[in-house]
Amino acid sequence: MLGLFLTLAENIRLLVVGPLLMGAVVYGLTYLLPQSFESSAVLLGDANTSAFITTAPVLEVSLKNLGYLKNASEQQAEEARADLEGNVKVRTARDSKLITLTVARSSPEAAQKMANEILNQTFAASKPKGAEQKRLESERAFLERQARELDTISKATQTRLQEATVAENLGNLAESLASISNASVKIHLDILALEKRILGVTAEDLLQTPTLPLKSVSPKRGLTALLASASAGLLLLIFVFLKQAFQNSIASEHHRERLEALKRRYSLGR
The missing domain is CATH 1.10.287 (Helix Hairpins)
Structure with a gap:
C-alpha cells in the first residue's frame, strides 16, 4: 500500500496536469465541430399522423422545396433524405394525442424552416385522396x-x-x-x-408552432471536455502503474542476479 501511495505522489503532476490539458484541448477543438440546433413543434394527431411525418415522400418534398436537392444526383438525394430522417424525432404521448416533432439542423433558421416544411407536407399527406x-x-x-x-x-x-x-x-x-x-x-x-x-391534419391542430432555437444542442462542450479529461486521467493512471510495475520487475531481476552472484562467490570461497 505504501508503494502505491509513493507511486501516486511521484507522478502527481502528470496525473493532474495531463487530464486538465487534455480537457482544455478537447474543449477548444469542439468549436471546430459543426453545431446542431433543434426546433420543436407540438400538434394533435394519432399514430397515422406520426407515421406520415417520417415517410420518404414527406422528407423528400421538404428537402426539395427548401432547395437541398438542387442539382443533386439520385444517390445524393437519398443520402440527404437519410440524413434528414436521422435528424427528425417524433414522440407521441401515451395518455394523449399530443405529438412532439423535433428537427435538428446546422442553424436555428434552418431548423425552424425545415420543421415548418415537414409539417406542411404532413398536412398534405394526411388528407385522403x-x-x-x-x-x-x-x-x-x-x-x-x-x-x-x-x-x-x-x-x-x-x-x-x-x-x-x-x-x-x-x-x-x-x-x-x-x-x-x-x-x-x-x-x-x-x-x-x-x-x-x-x-386530415391541419394547421389548426398545431398547439405549438416550430420554435426558433437560441442555443445549440451539440456539441456538448463541457461534457465532452469532462469525458476527455476523465479518459486521459484513467489512461495516465494505468500508464503510471504499468511503468512502476515494469521498473519493479527490473529491480527484482537485478536484485536476484546480485544474490546469485553472492551465492556463487560464497560457494567458491568455501
Whole structure:
C-alpha cells in the first residue's frame, strides 16, 4: 500500500496536469465541430399522423422545396433524405394525442424552416385522396341525410308533445323525444369525425408552432471536455502503474542476479 501511495505522489503532476490539458484541448477543438440546433413543434394527431411525418415522400418534398436537392444526383438525394430522417424525432404521448416533432439542423433558421416544411407536407399527406376521399364524402352525405330526417322527426314529436292532451301517453312521447335527441347527437359527432378525416391534419391542430432555437444542442462542450479529461486521467493512471510495475520487475531481476552472484562467490570461497 505504501508503494502505491509513493507511486501516486511521484507522478502527481502528470496525473493532474495531463487530464486538465487534455480537457482544455478537447474543449477548444469542439468549436471546430459543426453545431446542431433543434426546433420543436407540438400538434394533435394519432399514430397515422406520426407515421406520415417520417415517410420518404414527406422528407423528400421538404428537402426539395427548401432547395437541398438542387442539382443533386439520385444517390445524393437519398443520402440527404437519410440524413434528414436521422435528424427528425417524433414522440407521441401515451395518455394523449399530443405529438412532439423535433428537427435538428446546422442553424436555428434552418431548423425552424425545415420543421415548418415537414409539417406542411404532413398536412398534405394526411388528407385522403381519390377513392378514399369519395368514400368518406359519401358516408358524410348519408349521415347528413339521417341527421335531417331525425331533425324533422324531432320537431314533429315536440309539436305532438306540446299539443298532447292528458289522455295521451306523455311519457312515451317524452321517451321517444329523448331517444331521437341522443341519436341526433351521435350522428352529428360522427359527421364531425368524418369531416376531420376528410380534412386530415391541419394547421389548426398545431398547439405549438416550430420554435426558433437560441442555443445549440451539440456539441456538448463541457461534457465532452469532462469525458476527455476523465479518459486521459484513467489512461495516465494505468500508464503510471504499468511503468512502476515494469521498473519493479527490473529491480527484482537485478536484485536476484546480485544474490546469485553472492551465492556463487560464497560457494567458491568455501
